[in-house]
Amino acid sequence: MKKASMVEGARRNVKNKTYCNFIGGKWVPAVSSRGFLDINPSDKSEIIGEFPDSDSNDVNEAIRVAKESYKFWKKVPAPKRAEVLFKVGEILKQKKEELSTVVSTELGKVMREARGDVQEAIDTAYHHAGEGRRLFGFTTPSELQNKMAFVLRHPVGVCGLITPWNFPVAIPSWKLFPAIVAGNTVVFKPASDTPLCATMLVEIFQEAGLPDGVLNLVHGKGSSVGRPLASHPDVSVVSFTGSADVGREINEICGKRLKRVSCELGGKNAEVVMEDADLDLAVEGAIWGAFGTTGQRCTATSRIILHKKIKNQFLNRFLDRVSKLKIGNALKPETDVGPVINAQRLESIQRYIEIGEEEGAKLLVGGKPLTNGNYGKGFYFAPTVFDNVNKEMRLAQEEIFGPVTSVITFETPDEAIDILNSTAYGLSSSIYTRDVNKAFRYIEESEHGVCYVNASTIGAEAHLPFGGYKNTGNGHREGSHQIYEIFTEWKTVVVDYSGKLQKAQMDDVSLNSKKK
Ligand code: NAP
Numbered sequence: 001m002k003k004a005s006m007v008e009g010a011r012r013n014v015k016n017k018t019y020c021n022f023i024g025g026k027w028v029p030a031v032s033s034r035g036f037l038d039i040n041p042s043d044k045s046e047i048i049g050e051f052p053d054s055d056s057n058d059v060n061e062a063i064r065v066a067k068e069s070y071k072f073w074k075k076v077p078a079p080k081r082a083e084v085l086f087k088v089g090e091i092l093k094q095k096k097e098e099l100s101t102v103v104s105t106e107l108g109k110v111m112r113e114a115r116g117d118v119q120e121a122i123d124t125a126y127h128h129a130g131e132g133r134r135l136f137g138f139t140t141p142s143e144l145q146n147k148m149a150f151v152l153r154h155p156v157g158v159c160g161l162i163t164p165w166n167f168p169v170a171i172p173s174w175k176l177f178p179a180i181v182a183g184n185t186v187v188f189k190p191a192s193d194t195p196l197c198a199t200m201l202v203e204i205f206q207e208a209g210l211p212d213g214v215l216n217l218v219h220g221k222g223s224s225v226g227r228p229l230a231s232h233p234d235v236s237v238v239s240f241t242g243s244a245d246v247g248r249e250i251n252e253i254c255g256k257r258l259k260r261v262s263c264e265l266g267g268k269n270a271e272v273v274m275e276d277a278d279l280d281l282a283v284e285g286a287i288w289g290a291f292g293t294t295g296q297r298c299t300a301t302s303r304i305i306l307h308k309k310i311k312n313q314f315l316n317r318f319l320d321r322v323s324k325l326k327i328g329n330a331l332k333p334e335t336d337v338g339p340v341i342n343a344q345r346l347e348s349i350q351r352y353i354e355i356g357e358e359e360g361a362k363l364l365v366g367g368k369p370l371t372n373g374n375y376g377k378g379f380y381f382a383p384t385v386f387d388n389v390n391k392e393m394r395l396a397q398e399e400i401f402g403p404v405t406s407v408i409t410f411e412t413p414d415e416a417i418d419i420l421n422s423t424a425y426g427l428s429s430s431i432y433t434r435d436v437n438k439a440f441r442y443i444e445e446s447e448h449g450v451c452y453v454n455a456s457t458i459g460a461e462a463h464l465p466f467g468g469y470k471n472t473g474n475g476h477r478e479g480s481h482q483i484y485e486i487f488t489e490w491k492t493v494v495v496d497y498s499g500k501l502q503k504a505q506m507d508d509v510s511l512n513s514k515k516k
């Protein structure tokens, strides 16, 4: 295996912080030489760097290199491939603070959560380093005598990985690590809002000794990089995490080409609070779920479904907690809620406030961007709570992806389940109750891929399957060994050692047969 070349070179021009693509082990500018700026949403006057605004020329070259590199990488034994990943985990650990600071600066995630983002990638690295020594297939009896059947995993080829900005280290790690351990090669297109996190992750692979060409990085817009990547005939599998609208488009592109595709999309998650719940715990869960990552998580608690009897008690405590949240620059240790990612997100959230008011929901708190003083420097939005929301309203149906949550009330458990399952999405949900019967009924009936009892709607773990029902995806799961359903082909092998032609489904082996 070739040793890592020097990591220097990710930055084409250190002084002006101009960064490059990574293709075939070299840091190269876009063919067009165009660039785009990456800014800090906590303070938009801070330019983090300029990144290549690539197009299909860069994508095609990265795919050509990945296709060529697949020929040797698939033959490297999986435990050897996994050694690289183990080193990636070690380097991530060493660089945790540095990388967390970049996460916080680049997308405005508060430092505590940014560390969690990086820790998730560390856990994922070790998990999949271990998978390199498993990648289990299975054996099973054959229908016929003197015949052995076993089933192996085989890599798929070149993977096109397209990721969002809200978990700029963790989500790429969920895709990159298993794809590479399984013997595939990769073209990675990260979100345009978080290109530096992606660059650092690729630098870490380089430092860990990943051979040139196995992992290629192409920066740029979804339309000019993501789309040609998904469309290219030499890309065998596309793994996408992002919005339902783009996911639908990618599914169509891949569907036409009979291409393997995994889409992890949005959510309209809910916390249900029963009348017997520990209310302090439920309030903590809702605060964390609704306003963690400024509500910009696919698992954010954007609906709080309250039993009528405890509604006032819950809301008093909840609103008190909301009023104490500190909003500000994500790097400051005292900040609870950072900015939203960009100006478009701010506008989109504001539009939902108008929609909510037009629909007759009652705005209890927040509902506006924060612009005075230092807030004017970034994209800040006040934590917002709507009351008197019903399940049909757009507020209760559509993903807002900001610090906005809606209260809906119920009287019977049937009603709670009906409201819970009434959206087109099905990512995560939670129930707070002390009644085991209510908890299990919820587990049975919730149409969500991730269900929590007495815990918030957010909090993925590297070794647990992650994904959702309905419009949250197209039926796949990330995390755990389940991810290998996306990144490997099943190969069924049958060895006949009878020395004669045996015909499955036709040659009868009778129970009394003495045939050898
Ligand atoms: P997005 O706008 O759909 O973008 C996701 C990625 O797709 C980005 O890299 C984007 O590039 C790229 N892209 C955009 N248009 C494209 C196109 N036409 N063809 C190919 N690629 C294209 O989503 P986002 O705003 O980054 O992320 C927020 C969404 O992700 C939310 O809906 C959230 O729920 C979802 N999400 C889901 C999960 C999950 O596991 N289920 C996890 C996290 C987030 P640019 O950045 O250049 O636009």
Ligand code: MG
Residues within 6 Å of the ligand: 038, 039, 040, 041, 106, 107, 193, 194
């Ligand atoms: Mg940015």
